Amino acid sequence: MIRIGLMGYGNLARGVECAVCQSSDMEMAAVFTRREPDKVSVRSGVPVLPALEAPLWRDRVDVLVLCGGSANDLPEQTPHFASLFNCVDSFDTHARIEEHFGRVDAAARAAGLASVISAGWDPGLFSVQRMLASAVLPNGRDYTFWGKGVSQGHGDAVRRVPGVLDAREYTVPVQSAVEACRSGLDPELTARQKHTRVCYVVAEEGADKAKITEAIVNMPNYFSDYDTTVHFITEEEMKxxxxxxxxxxxVLRSGKTGWDSQERHVIEYSLKLDSNPGFTGSVLAACARAAWRLNQKGQSGCFTMADLSPALLSDLEGAALRKML
Amino acid sequence: MIRIGLMGYGNLARGVECAVCQSSDMEMAAVFTRREPDKVSVRSGVPVLPALEAPLWRDRVDVLVLCGGSANDLPEQTPHFASLFNCVDSFDTHARIEEHFGRVDAAARAAGLASVISAGWDPGLFSVQRMLASAVLPNGRDYTFWGKGVSQGHGDAVRRVPGVLDAREYTVPVQSAVEACRSGLDPELTARQKHTRVCYVVAEEGADKAKITEAIVNMPNYFSDYDTTVHFITEEEMKxxxxxxxxxxxVLRSGKTGWDSQERHVIEYSLKLDSNPGFTGSVLAACARAAWRLNQKGQSGCFTMADLSPALLSDLEGAALRKML
Known part of the structure; x- marks a missing residue:
């Protein structure tokens, strides 16, 4: 059994924990937290320890899954713990992945350990699909659409607007844009043409709703490049x-083969997820298995899902896996 | 440049040739044939040689792609050539893959070479998707649908019916079955419930069309387990x-996460291909790159696409690939 430790115990960590407990070859070993351990109740019943004590668990944890955020936690945590454990994280700040990779690689390599970074579905499974599709259909073009789904980062941004008590943001793909890509028209699409954003907001009593709406739809980076609709609802409706x-x-790839590029092909990969952290946790658990196997094979350094074969991720082996061919 | 040899020069080989010539890191080296070499005109202009002379090209061919059929060619050819070249084949007789794997593995291992078998899209990319989806969503169920598309094996079977001059068979997924799978109803489906078969037949003049139809729709293995429609058309219409x-x-996977399996997720991967041999050839070319790289890393033996990471298949390397994350 591969013994899994979790750093942090939020929604994502709980998803990993559930996936580990339901797997045939992994088990939970410990949860590490920066909160008061006494105040963290862990479903699997494993020990909860202060984050600072994690290094003492090196011989009782085979893979440490880092469940913190990409903004503040992972840039420090993963390079640090990569020198102590085989690690998995879900680092998703696209512009900083190369820098993160370099730091984790140096730490893991020096320690003879294996880390998998940027695991999940995007980056993660969607990245794998973009890579696979471009490898088998090099003359083509990728499109990625997200949603319909909750973007927690956008919801957080709306909650910071004065007068907002609670908020939920849904990212919605524009169906006509999707169809244009599917039909192989290879359209050039702006952010606005690909997705719309829909916000549900609980406002403080007496708040100026028009002002809140203005603040949201014009918010740079988050909303100003999109057509955004704001709906005001009650706390009860939110719940x-x-x-x-x-x-x-x-992820769609539309591409061509043939001497005159006359043969057109469309590859499409889609996810419909009831629970983002539940599914992402399940992906991280599979990546923990892969990190462990890589290290058992004597490999060390930093890896991404681009480096993981299906066989490394699967709990099946050899002949059983070939039956799925 | 990775130098590619082709064994055989039918539709599939021409697809591989085109993909190799359009790639940045591979080039055609030779075509080997059991026909009269003089009578084979090769688009890329590389030498055409008798199949028996292939062993003389060991130092001029890095990967040999075997483009013959699974019934008669590949069971003999791949184990034979796996001891001489890094090889790729598209062996697709599901019941015999394990036996084929064992023979190719022994030959390749003894020679210190790497072979990738059963490459293409099913087996191949679809297998990869089934494995990936089950690795990240172990509590779930897979469904594979084919079509709408031409099954060459079924067309061949119809052409063997007395009175038939030419025939084309289309396999068509049943839309209501697809929707039931997508919606997570986890239906149990028979062959008949999943696909229908549509045949277009050019009959000999004066042939008994009712008798031909009877012979087709009741043909065991090929048609008797399906609802089959037969249309008679002219030679001109066929062309x-x-x-x-x-x-x-x-390929659809419907699965669940959560302690009470209350979170439902659907993963779907689809291909819409203008040309089956054009696309499959492109996949085999990417697998040739992977076979070469595996061997360059000192690995030998038999591999399937389950063992290939996206990084092995892609012409991009390291940092460039991570940009796709």
């Missing part, structure tokens, strides 16, 4: 209708 | 409307 964290999306 | 070899299909 009743928007408690889940569904997400999904798809 | 005009059914010259292409389109195909495609999709």
């Amino acid at each position: 009743r209708d928007h408690a889940g964290l569904p997400h999904g999306g798809f | 005009r409307d059914h010259a292409g070899l389109p195909h495609g299909g999709f």
